[in-house]
Amino acid sequence: MLGLEKVLYDHPQQPPIPEGGIFRTLVAFAALMRSTGAFLAMGTSAILLGLVLAKLRFLVPMPRKLAANLLQSIPDLIMGLLISWLLLRFAHKAKLRDLGLRLDRSAITETLVSMLAGGLMIALLVVPFVVGGMGEIVSAETKIRGPYGLVVLMVMMFIAAFSEELILRGYVFQTLVQPIHMLGAILVTSAPFTALHWNNPGANEYTMVNTFLAGAALGMLMVWRRSLWAAAGAHFGWNFACVLFGLNVSGMPVPVVPFTIRWKVDEIWTGGSYGPEGGLPCMVLLSVLLLVLIRLYYHREEGSRVS
Secondary structure, X not given: OOXXXXXXXXXOOOXXXXXXXXXXXXXXXXXXXXXXXXXXXXXXXXXXXXXXXXXXXXXXXOOHHHHHHHHOHHHHHHHXXXXXXXXXXXXXXXXXXXXXOOOOHHHHHHHHHHHHHHHHHHHHHHXXXXXXXXXXXXXXXXXXXXXXXXXXXXXXXHHHHHHHHHHHHHHHHHOOHHHHHHHHHHHHHHHHHHHOOOOOOOOOHHHHHHHHHHHHHHHHHHHHHOOHHHHHXXXXXXXXXXXXXXXXXXXXXXXXXXXXXXXXXXXXXXXXXXXXXXXXXXXXXXHHHHHHHHHHHHHHHHHHHHO
């Protein structure tokens, strides 16, 4: 995988880092500037393209605000792919598949399994509380009706998850691992991931910590599985499971099912209007998940060195 040297992918075009603290510091600074530039280029160009596509929100069979938010993921995806391809081709003599974007049967399996795993994480945060009587299922209005609307929603939610992973855990993340270490790359890329959710309805200090932990966990998942499909699948599975439980996704209501959950305990345990990813149990779950992923990664590396 590009930029991860012998840790994940020893690409022949990846230049070695010179010895010495001064040289390594300069290389790290240059890598940060390059990744920041790539991130800003993707974001700025996506915003400009989004202005052109904004009028299409009237054609999407869902509430206008939700349609506008999801439509923004399309220019994010387009510009993320385009700029990543240009940088890989002309700066590294590499291809998109070197970012963990293989197009084969294993990629489909990886994505589906990760979707289920992401959905299971949300189930662990919701089901025990409902079964324990700390929440009750109540009726709610459904604004996305029919199979067509549901399919469009699923596709757009996957594009949204995939575009975020492509921009943050793709070129930007992977070209930082070699010069600033995997831990540094995770910290650097989890910060903008958190910032993207700062203005969401219901956001607070707990949701920001949890979003940062989620970004770190997605980074470790990508590193462990060596696949952006795994990170995108888990991201989508997490979000769509919130929808199926009738709960908000990072503070955004997605009215698909005709019910929601009315909590009977303080929102510190449930996330309140932000959704289950805003509560204290989510913080514990993500922390444990991150530790497990770190252990799985190092276990894999130890096995590869022995073989």
